[in-house]
Amino acid sequence: MRALIFAAGLGERMRPLTDTTPKPLLRAGGKPLIEWHLEKLAAIGIHEVVVNTSWLAEQFPHALGDGSRWGIDLHCIYEGSTPLETGGGMWNALPFLRDGDEAFIAVNGDVWTDYDFSLLPDEPAGDAHLVLVDNPPQHPRGDFALHYPLPASGERVAKPGEGQIGEVASDGDSKLTFSGIGVYRPSLFDDWREIIGDAPGADETPPRFKLAPLLRAAMARGAVAGEHHRGKWTDVGTPERLAELDASLK
Numbered sequence: 001m002r003a004l005i006f007a008a009g010l011g012e013r014m015r016p017l018t019d020t021t022p023k024p025l026l027r028a029g030g031k032p033l034i035e036w037h038l039e040k041l042a043a044i045g046i047h048e049v050v051v052n053t054s055w056l057a058e059q060f061p062h063a064l065g066d067g068s069r070w071g072i073d074l075h076c077i078y079e080g081s082t083p084l085e086t087g088g089g090m091w092n093a094l095p096f097l098r099d100g101d102e103a104f105i106a107v108n109g110d111v112w113t114d115y116d117f118s119l120l121p122d123e124p125a126g127d128a129h130l131v132l133v134d135n136p137p138q139h140p141r142g143d144f145a146l147h148y149p150l151p152a153s154g155e156r157v158a159k160p161g162e163g164q165i166g167e168v169a170s171d172g173d174s175k176l177t178f179s180g181i182g183v184y185r186p187s188l189f190d191d192w193r194e195i196i197g198d199a200p201g202a203d204e205t206p207p208r209f210k211l212a213p214l215l216r217a218a219m220a221r222g223a224v225a226g227e228h229h230r231g232k233w234t235d236v237g238t239p240e241r242l243a244e245l246d247a248s249l250k
Helices: 033-043 059-064 085-097 192-196 212-220 239-249
Strands: 002-007 048-053 073-078 104-108 111-113 128-133 144-147 166-169 175-184 224-229 233-235
Touching: 002 033, 002 085, 033 048, 033 059, 033 104, 033 111, 048 059, 048 085, 059 073, 073 085, 085 192, 085 212, 111 175, 128 144, 128 166, 128 212, 144 224, 166 212, 192 212, 212 224, 233 239
Parallel strands: 002 048, 002 104, 048 073, 128 224
Antiparallel strands: 104 175, 111 233, 128 175, 144 166, 144 175, 166 224
């Protein structure tokens, strides 16, 4: 199994910190944010990791090397001065991630969590498996709903346990926030041009597009599963949230 870490964002909300340092290389708890992910991935036996880069891309090989300190083979892919968005970035990395239709992990490089990566499935039931979290103050409306199958008794469980798998839907009464952690199959991209249509950037080489439309299309056919992580999770989107995370980890 292989993994992708999204690290190509411009980090505009993190300025002035990101004027000289790409966001995934900002430090929290004594180490760059991206190192927390690399350690977690190595701990579950991932040996090949792709890091997509754009802003201040030259800093990643200098900071991370070839991945040997974590026992992994690390590839940095430069997307150009304009990031390819999540969908385009994943599509562009597929040659490094694809092994038949074997699934791969993808994680946002600008989040921190105590989620146990060993809980991620090696083979998702459909095209993707997403980890959802409680809605943070800056994103109160959430992203996706999580529906659990009825137990044998026919009565819905009021609060499903940690790690219980449900079906992710684009609509629902109680939406949760996508954590930026997921497992995907290359087949998610089979009809990406038809789904994306004439969205800006889709006709560029390489194409630039968001991942969300592909996920919503897969949800419509019941091909996305997920779980609710109730532990710690932080979207490090502002200098203030980075400072709070750093203080809590210390």
